Amino acid sequence: MIAQFVLRRLLGLLAVLAAISVMTFVLARVVPKDPARLIAGPRANQQAVEALRERLGLSGTLAEQYIRYVSGLLRGDLGLSFSTKRPVLQDIQTFLPATAELTIAALLISLLIGLPIGIASAAWKDSPLDYAGRFLSTLGLSLPPFWVALVGQLVGYYLLSLLPVGGRLSQGVSPPPTVTGFYVLDSALAGQWATMINALWHLVLPAFVLSFGVIAVFVRITRASMLDVLHHDYIRVARAKGLTERAVVLRHAVRNALIPVLTILGLQVGLLMSGSFLIESILQWPGLGLYAANALLAADYNATMGVTLVLATIYTVANALVDLAYGLVDPRLRTA
């Protein structure tokens, strides 16, 4: 059963990636830009530009270029980034851990803040706590992330000197030995506690800014789901049996209320990854988002397509994992 599910998902993933590769390739090429001219600069003559175009694999028909690209893709070659002058795969390996670390941190913060507030809002509906939770979620949904980032930096760095600006570590602090690429985790594994704290310190602002809108979503969904569950018959039965309110809420209501939260969890991963484009650019977090933003501006086709494929894969896999997690949370779905 599970094997069939995984196989179906895998085939779906391949189809999605194939479609995305065609779409990004065609879109990148039909936009009237010439990266060879951009790279060569204003003082290059046409002969030099043509030579550069040849070297970058931009010569030939669109079909020839695509076949070249896909055959490279099958060998794990995503091409050369025009802007960093390195293989795109190497760039993604360099930048992905920073974005993944940021995304995971933002997701954890969102869950740690959003779920308790959502649960509390529902459990004590129309109390001051509920109003506070609802106010927070409205704020989170209405404030644009770039504004939150700029104000966060202004207050945290410029006015209060509490937080650093840009980068994953302070000047002069060496990265820990690479195990996962996550500086916080790797420095902990290496026992480099000062580095770990420094990495955490750099993570605070971007992670909080990135999580700001997602917290609001979790608060809303959790609250709505909890309110729905708390009116079910089995909750009334549980109360009638004399269980404490704490046991009713935590043991019976929360678990069932989490299913819609899980549904949006997968979607939020995608949202956080794409949100990192903006946040990383504003807060100079050296991850895949900043890399992709620069690539887009520089008409760096290969980098743009590489990042799109990676993000699509992560998004699809995250949603597949969420589907699997349904069964773990709700036993009724295991046999469905």
Added chain:
Amino acid sequence: MKRYLLPTALLVSSLVACAAPQAAPSSQATPAPATDRARTLILAMPSLPTNLDPGVATSGAENMLHRALYEGLVNFKGSSTTEVEPVLAESFEPNADKSVWTFKLRRGVKFSDGSDFNAEAAKAGLVRMVKIGLLGNTINRFTSEDPENNLVVKDEYTLEWRCGFSCPILPQALGTAYGTFIVSPAAMKAHEKIVDGQSDYAQAWFTNNAAGTGPYLIEAIKPNEEVVFVRNPNYWRGWDDGRQHFERIIIRNVPEASTRRQLLEKGDADIALISTVEDYKALRATGRFQGSDTPLFRINYITFTKRDVLKDPRVRRAISYAFDYEGYANEVEGGLMRRGTSPWPSGMRSAVGTRGFQYTFDLEKARALLKEAGVPEGTELVYLYATGYGYYERMGQVLQAGLEQIGLKLRLEERDEASFNDIFYGNQPIEELPHLMGYAWWPDYDDFYNYVNPVFHTRNDKNDGLGNGARYSNAELDALIEQSKFETDPVKLQAIYERAHQILMFEDPAAIYVAEPQEEILIANSVKGHPWNPIHVKTFDFYNLYRE
């Protein structure tokens, strides 16, 4: 009480989640920087291209990297644009007619790969520059397009440069940081690839590696984040001249303008590009930062494409009269630009100055010219500009306001830089080009030919790759440009400049020469040694910078 336990616990858990990471930056948690801040120069720049090849990379940002790693034979002396001082050349002198220059090269200089610098190395590096073809135009002019035969190694430390014509300005041309830096031929040989029988001059290797004679070495390249240089311990000039040279230079990628300002104000950056007028003025007003008060050798201009009504020079004149030069420079740009008065920078030796024709903001004259040319009321023109540079948009808006008052409509169209370049350098026929385009140009060195040839000569038509994006063509001007290339008589040269000025400004206007901007860089007062040379745009002579 019990009913409040759960909400309290939930609230506390949320607060703990909020507060936990913020607890990190205690004084103990923040490790002391391993580098001494006073001996580290930090630059905050809006982009960070990382192509280290001085023969390939053309942007100002890349040029900044190259000046840390490489050197040429000479360099401009301080803020002078005409006087040069020896660098890798110890001395240089011309023959009687100044068609041959002999460069005596410095002994005891080594490239960072350990190989020796000598005349063979200098020749190989310069030939490489020309052969790659991206930046070599600067010096190729002075080799009669045959660098292999006209750069002659006389002995181990003597290089003879044969121009093939009288070239009194050769040393000045070599003072530019574009296309004159010398790479190690040993590294080039070791890493070159032969494709179809042709050397690639090790372009792939030099993209991410460096082997020059410059004062600094690459310590780390973190794409999109920073580039770190450390002192070259074997640098030929040495580090013990009494000045506190920087041990480490960090160029940070800070795309956000407000962040660059904050970093500079907080002392976390020593040099920053400040791109808004308000920020620049506010920071200068604190007295803590130094900036330049003179314009760069650069013109921001709006090209005319000779199509539709713009075929008639009277219409181009009318449009030129409808631009509020003073208002734009002083109000819109806050006085950080000087109004344009010439087709080429007014600080150049060839500037005609007030002797030449000047436009004023005169709507009456503009209206009269339009009427004379029979241009219908409401005629629409298109102005194209690249995004990311606010001033191109502002130039368009000021022109739009002026044209509206004389009965013309101006549609502003914005493109990202790559798309804009595709049009500006593209192959479209003139009829398909926008009527007007915003652009800027600066010379490699202080020379009329070097500026005017790429921007206005017909030869650069049809995508020959230089700055004549509007495909401007005027036979008389072409002849004047060609004449200037070899002319050395100052009187005749002056006549050429004045005639060219009259053609480009009045008789057959090629553009609205809007303004000459100042450098957007600010430097902390503690950093000394930057001469604010108007040709070296957004780059630094890192060796001569020091902390006081």
